[in-house]
Amino acid sequence: MNNSHPRNEDLQRIRPIVSDLFDQADPAQAYDDNLESDDDICPLYCSISRIKQRYQDPVLIGRGGMKEVYRVYDARAVRHVAMAKPLPNFSSDQYDAFLREAHLTARLNHPNIINLFDMDIDREGRPFFTMELRHGQSLREVIRSLRDDRAKNEIPLHQRLELFLRVCDAVAYAHSRRVLHLDIKPENIFVGDFGEVKVCDWGMGVVMAREEGDSESAVLLDPDLYGSLLQSVSGTPIYMAPEQKDRRQQKTPQMDIYALGCLLQEWLTLKAPSQSKSANSGIDAPLAATIAKAMAIEPADRYQDVASLREDISRFLLGYSTSVEQTSLRREAALFYRRHREACSIALGSLVILAMCVTVFVWQLRQSREQALTAKAVAVEARGHAQEAQGRALDAQRVAEDAQQKTAAALERAEQAQRHAEKSLAKYLAEKNESDRRLDSQIVAAARHSDFVIDAAMQREDELQSALQFAVVQLDSILDFDPPPSSFAWTQKFWTLFIVQDFEAALDLSRAGKEITPELLLLAENYLPYRNADGYLDTAHFISLMHDLVAIDPWRAPLAEKMMIYDGIHDRTPEEKLAITRAWVQINNPKWQSEGLTYEPETATVRLRGMGLKHLNRTMAASSKRHPNRFCLLQILKPKVLDLRETNFRDLSELASLQLLELDIRQTPVTDLSPLRGSRTLRRLYLDADKIPESQIADLPPSIDVVRGGQ
Amino acid sequence: MNSQSQNLLTRISLLELAQSGKDHPAWEEFLGYYEPFISRILMQTGVARSDVEDVCQLVLMRLWKDLVNYQRKPHQARFRTWLSYLIHSTLVDWHRQQRRDRLVVDSDSFVFEQAVINQSELEARIEAEWKEHIVDLALERLKAIFSGNAVDVFVRSVEGESVEEISRQLNISEESVYVLKHRVKKRLVRAVYELRRELELPDGHS
Numbered sequence: 001m002n003n004s005h006p007r008n009e010d011l012q013r014i015r016p017i018v019s020d021l022f023d024q025a026d027p028a029q030a031y032d033d034n035l036e037s038d039d040d041i042c043p044l045y046c047s048i049s050r051i052k053q054r055y056q057d058p059v060l061i062g063r064g065g066m067k068e069v070y071r072v073y074d075a076r077a078v079r080h081v082a083m084a085k086p087l088p089n090f091s092s093d094q095y096d097a098f099l100r101e102a103h104l105t106a107r108l109n110h111p112n113i114i115n116l117f118d119m120d121i122d123r124e125g126r127p128f129f130t131m132e133l134r135h136g137q138s139l140r141e142v143i144r145s146l147r148d149d150r151a152k153n154e155i156p157l158h159q160r161l162e163l164f165l166r167v168c169d170a171v172a173y174a175h176s177r178r179v180l181h182l183d184i185k186p187e188n189i190f191v192g193d194f195g196e197v198k199v200c201d202w203g204m205g206v207v208m209a210r211e212e213g214d215s216e217s218a219v220l221l222d223p224d225l226y227g228s229l230l231q232s233v234s235g236t237p238i239y240m241a242p243e244q245k246d247r248r249q250q251k252t253p254q255m256d257i258y259a260l261g262c263l264l265q266e267w268l269t270l271k272a273p274s275q276s277k278s279a280n281s282g283i284d285a286p287l288a289a290t291i292a293k294a295m296a297i298e299p300a301d302r303y304q305d306v307a308s309l310r311e312d313i314s315r316f317l318l319g320y321s322t323s324v325e326q327t328s329l330r331r332e333a334a335l336f337y338r339r340h341r342e343a344c345s346i347a348l349g350s351l352v353i354l355a356m357c358v359t360v361f362v363w364q365l366r367q368s369r370e371q372a373l374t375a376k377a378v379a380v381e382a383r384g385h386a387q388e389a390q391g392r393a394l395d396a397q398r399v400a401e402d403a404q405q406k407t408a409a410a411l412e413r414a415e416q417a418q419r420h421a422e423k424s425l426a427k428y429l430a431e432k433n434e435s436d437r438r439l440d441s442q443i444v445a446a447a448r449h450s451d452f453v454i455d456a457a458m459q460r461e462d463e464l465q466s467a468l469q470f471a472v473v474q475l476d477s478i479l480d481f482d483p484p485p486s487s488f489a490w491t492q493k494f495w496t497l498f499i500v501q502d503f504e505a506a507l508d509l510s511r512a513g514k515e516i517t518p519e520l521l522l523l524a525e526n527y528l529p530y531r532n533a534d535g536y537l538d539t540a541h542f543i544s545l546m547h548d549l550v551a552i553d554p555w556r557a558p559l560a561e562k563m564m565i566y567d568g569i570h571d572r573t574p575e576e577k578l579a580i581t582r583a584w585v586q587i588n589n590p591k592w593q594s595e596g597l598t599y600e601p602e603t604a605t606v607r608l609r610g611m612g613l614k615h616l617n618r619t620m621a622a623s624s625k626r627h628p629n630r631f632c633l634l635q636i637l638k639p640k641v642l643d644l645r646e647t648n649f650r651d652l653s654e655l656a657s658l659q660l661l662e663l664d665i666r667q668t669p670v671t672d673l674s675p676l677r678g679s680r681t682l683r684r685l686y687l688d689a690d691k692i693p694e695s696q697i698a699d700l701p702p703s704i705d706v707v708r709g710g711q
Numbered sequence: 712m713n714s715q716s717q718n719l720l721t722r723i724s725l726l727e728l729a730q731s732g733k734d735h736p737a738w739e740e741f742l743g744y745y746e747p748f749i750s751r752i753l754m755q756t757g758v759a760r761s762d763v764e765d766v767c768q769l770v771l772m773r774l775w776k777d778l779v780n781y782q783r784k785p786h787q788a789r790f791r792t793w794l795s796y797l798i799h800s801t802l803v804d805w806h807r808q809q810r811r812d813r814l815v816v817d818s819d820s821f822v823f824e825q826a827v828i829n830q831s832e833l834e835a836r837i838e839a840e841w842k843e844h845i846v847d848l849a850l851e852r853l854k855a856i857f858s859g860n861a862v863d864v865f866v867r868s869v870e871g872e873s874v875e876e877i878s879r880q881l882n883i884s885e886e887s888v889y890v891l892k893h894r895v896k897k898r899l900v901r902a903v904y905e906l907r908r909e910l911e912l913p914d915g916h917s
Contacts, residue, residue, distance in 0.1 A: 010862060011847045014869045021849075022842040025904035027911070 051075045055083060055130070063087075066098055066203055071133055074117075081117055082133040085126060095127045101203040102129035107177055112170035114190070114200045131200075136193045139163075139186035139267070147270045157268075157284075161317055164264055165310060166197035171260065172306035174199075175253050178208040182251060184259035185239045186266065206251050238262065238273055242297055254299035257309060261294025261302075264313075286316050394517070397488075398555050405558075432470075464569055472496055490514040499562050501536055503528040519552050539576040542567060543583045550587055550620055557587075557620035561631060568636030574601040577636055585633045588619045604640035613647040617654040632657045644668055652676055662686070666710075676700055686710070738775075744910050745771065748844045752798060752837055770801045790911045791841060795834035845910070849902035857895060864888055865895035 011018070058070040067084045074081045086098040105116045119129040146155065167189055171181060181188075183204035190198040241258035243249050262273035268283050268291075275295065280288035290312045296302045303309040319339040337344045414431075475493050483489050490509060494516045497506040503524040510516045523545065530541040537545060546564065549556040564584060568577070578599045586594050589612055596609025617630045632655055634642070641662040642655070649668050653675040660679070664686035673696045676682060682704050687697075689709035697706055749770050753763050774797055853862055860881055867877050868888075877892075878885045 007843065008847045008850045010850050010866045011843060013866045014846075014850075015843075017869055018842055018846045021846055021900060021903055022907075025900045025907055027904055027908040 048076060055081075058083065064201065064203065066090075066101070072130070074130065077117075080133050081130045083128055083130045085122075085128045092125075099127050099129070101201075101205075104179055104202045104205045104207070105129075105131070107179055107207075108174055108202070110170055110173045112166045112197050112199060113174065113202075114198045132198075134190055134192050134196070134198060136191050136196075139189040139191055139263075142191055143186055143266065143270055150270075158317055160267055161313055163191065163195075163197055164260075164267060165313055165317075167199060167263065168260065168306050168310040168313070170197075170199040171256055172310060174202075174205075175256070175306060179205050180208060180251050180253060181205050181256055181259075182244070183239075184256055184263055186263065189263075208251070208253075241299070243299060252299060253305060254302045257294050257302050257306060258296075258299075260306065260309060261291050264294065265291045284316070286312075290316070401558075464566065468496070468500060468566070485514045491516060494520065495559070498524060499559070499566055501531065501563070501567070503531065523548055523552075534570075536567065536570050539572065539579055543580060546580075546583060546587065554620045557618055560584075560587075561618055565631060565635055574599060574637075581634055581637050585613070585616075588615060588617075588633055589613050599637055599639075604638060605643070606634055606637055606639035606641070607643040608647055608649075609645070611646070611648050613644075613649060615651070615654060616649060617651075630654065630657065634658065673697065673700060676704065679704070741910075742771065744848070745774070748840065749798065751844075752833075752840055753802075755836060755840070756798075756802060756833065758802070766801065766805055769805060770798055773797055773801055791838050792834055794841075795830060795837045798837070799830045799833050845903055845906050846899075848906050849899055852902045852906075853895060853899055856898065857891075861891045861895050864891040865899070868892040 014021075054074060054076050055072040056075055058072045060068060061071045061082070062069040067086055068088075070083045070085065071080055072083045073079075084098075084102070086095060090098065099119070102116055102119045105114065106119070109115075114134075115132045117130040117132065119127070121127050142155075167184070171184065174181060179202070181199065181202060181204065183201060184199070188199065188201040190200050192198070237245075239259045239262045241255040244251075244255045244258075264287075265271075265273045265279060265283075268287065269279065271279065273279070273295070275297070280291055283291070290309065294302055294309055303312075319335050472493075475489065475496060478489055479493060491514075494506050494509050494514070497503075497509070498520060506516075506524050507521070507528065510521050526548075527537060527541060527545055530537050532538055536542075542563075546560045549560040549563075561584075564580060567580070572580070578597070581599075582594050582597050585597065585608075586592055591614070592610050592612035594610075596607065598607045599605070616633045618633065622630075635657060639658060640660060641664075642658070642660050643664040645664055646667045649665070650670060652665070652670055652673065655663070656675060659681045661681060662684040663676075663682060666686050666688045671692065673685075673692060676685065677699060679701070680703075684705045684707060685700070686707045687709075700706065746767060750763050750767050753766050753770075754760065758766050774794075777793075777797060850862070860883065864877055864881060864883075867880075868874070872880075874885050874888050877883075877888045881888075883891075
């Protein structure tokens with residue numbers, strides 16, 4: 001401690017009054033008498049310590065079933081509060097019923113529930129409690145003013161629903177504290193000037209029983225303890241759930257939910273709540289459904305708890321569909337749009353832009369496709385030209401075939417001579433060996449040779465098959481040299497395979513890249529499926545194939561003929577052979593209507609009738625009438641007896657390939673019998689009387705027995 | 712200091728508490744108030760700076776001893792008279808002791824009367840000094856209660872500055888100036904009252 005303790009600077013400045021100050025504060029005299037001056041030093045403390053009457057200036061602001069409510073000034077808290085007192089006629093027995101409300105309210109501490117401040121007994125010994133005093137009006141008054149002047153006091157829907165949500169919050173909270181209100185109605189909901197919502201008047205409320213025994217306070221609040229008083233001030237009937245009207249009914253949260261439904265309905269329609277369907281008209285469907293669910297007659301049909309009711313309203317506010325709503329896709333979409341207006345606009349905009357891009361792209365695509373099609377048309381045209389050229393090439397080939405046939409004719413003549421000499425097959429083969437040698441020298445010529453070998457083989461069906469096989473072997477030996485794909489030899493091979501109906505092998509040639517006549521390829525493909533187990537077409541399809549061949553090109557008739565003859569060695573029934581023959585005759589005699597063709601297999605007798613029948617040789621692609629190796633149309637029937645009466649048949653040379661025993665040419669225009677002169681088999685000839693000159697008959701071999709006239 | 716400012720209404724005087732023993736916390740507090748004051752007085756009466764602390768201790772010892780006697784006297788003198796007597800007699804004893812020591816060393820005459828001021832003069836000085844000491848402590852206390860501006864307003868008004876001027880200078884409303892100067896003065900008187908009640912013994916129990 002130092003004696004040089006510095007004096008306060010302020011002390012120097014107030015030195016003139018120091019002595020005066022010191023004297024004023026003499027503890028012995030002055031100060032004790034001057035206590036009221038404390039007010040200036042600590043006015044708040046002084047004022048609170050002097051208060052004798054806390055609640056002052058009561059003004060009656062309301063009266064209920066049990067209580068009167070005053071607006072009073074709370075001198076201690078320095079504010080106005082609401083004070084509830086029991087009705088003046090209440091006796092002390094009924095005070096507990098009055099205080100019950102205060103106790104219920106005291107249990108609840110929530111921003112949307114009126115706050116209890118104080119609970120006490122006044123100087124007269126009467127209980128009272130104080131609550132917060134709110135400036136504003138009850139929801140009942142708000143509804144009334146809306147009803148009176150709707151336009152002026154309009155409150156938007158979302159604001160109304162927000163207010164309702166606050167009420168739901170309060171009730172849900174109370175339920176969580178196991179307190180039921182049981183008298184929810186617009187009169188008991190307070191709306192402040194700044195939108196604050198308070199649920200008041202919990203006088204009807206009850207505390208729900210806890211499962212494992214009530215706490216003492218809950219028991220104290222049991223309404224049964226308060227006798228008839230509570231019942232006399234029971235709830236408002238129209239807001240009361242149907243089951244609530246039965247007083248013995250256990251109180252449930254569903255009663256409050258019913259009342260909330262009524263409240264929402266009245267708040268939205270401004271009409272007294274009603275169960276009728278029309279009551280909800282003018283309300284959005286989801287809200288109407290929510291109200292209907294909350295107001296269901298059966299408690300079990302109502303919302304399970306206030307929270308789910310609240311959830312539906314808030315979903316509606318946020319633009320989602322509610323749980324009770326039967327949502328359509330369209331409504332969900334509309335709600336979605338409402339929720340995500342901006343995002344949707346952006347998405348739609350992008351979609352439009354995308355669609356435009358796609359359109360432009362597709363348009364361009366079409367353009368290029370059209371260009372491609374034009375190019376294709378040009379290509380097709382070019383292909384047409386190419387096919388035309390190919391056709392010409394085929395023509396040339398036919399000419400070549402003709403030439404070949406002429407060669408074959410020469411061979412036939414040689415063979416006829418051979419037949420006359422009845423030479424053995426060995427000699428024939430030797431001759432063929434000679435042609436082999438020729439084949440060796442030139443492949444194409446050799447291929448053509450195989451053709452006439454086939455042609456020749458046709459005449460002798462017993463050797464036909466082996467001859468054909470031989471021809472194929474021979475062709476194959478040539479083809480071992482592997483001539484270019486365009487070589488005629490390949491076509492020849494194909495042609496040969498086609499004749500024997502081996503379409504599969506024929507098509508293999510094409511698959512191997514050899515150049516084959518397209519129309520034959522097509523036919524081979526078409527008829528491939530109709531071959532039966534032994535490798536031959538069924539009769540109907542065979543006939544159809546013959547028709548197709550000549551329809552494609554009359555110059556294919558020789559091929560059809562060869563096929564038919566080859567097919568003839570195959571085991572078809574006489575009926576089938578007859579059908580094939582009939583078709584063939586018809587193809588070559590277009591005017592003949594197939595009217596008369598019969599065949600008796602036992603006697604090998606063929607009868608032909610009909611004036612349309614003119615020829616019994618192939619007429620299509622018939623290069624020369626004098627062609628010696630012409631097959632009779634009836635070849636495969638191998639007739640021994642032929643009856644041609646009443647036909648237009650004229651040229652007996654057409655029967656040269658048949659080995660007939662009997663021939664009947666009565667009522668035909670035949671005038672020349674010379675072709676019969678060489679016949680070694682004919683034994684009987686039927687003629688019209690006096691139609692043929694006697695000199696001709698005389699020239700016939702003596703082995704022929706001529707029968708004239710008769711029927 | 713804190714313990715005093717907390718109990719405003721009923722309290723036992725600090726002096727009374729201090730009497731209960733030197734090891735009582737109140738004694739320390741008592742010293743805190745009295746030691747600077749006594750040192751100051753001693754310096755004014757011409758005690759050498761090097762001796763002040765020793766003399767101060769002597770005074771405080773006697774003060775503590777005599778407190779009991781002071782209170783028990785039915786008609787005691789005024790507190791400050793008693794205090795000035797106490798200091799004066801301590802000083803005289805101390806000077807006498809000093810002179811005896813010096814006579815042994817050298818025989819130079821030391822005029823005791825010159826060294827010690829007479830008691831009535833000392834009493835007047837103590838009176839003035841005590842007043843300033845108390846008001847100074849009170850001002851300290853106010854600074855803990857009010858903001859700096861409040862005390863400033865009061866001081867300025869004492870110095871004769873007009874309300875308008877204070878309002879403009881300190882940038883507060885005139886109304887507040889009125890309230891503040893009034894309230895600070897009241898509070899100051901109150902503080903002086905409390906300090907006096909604490910630190911003085913009542914003058915006469917008549």
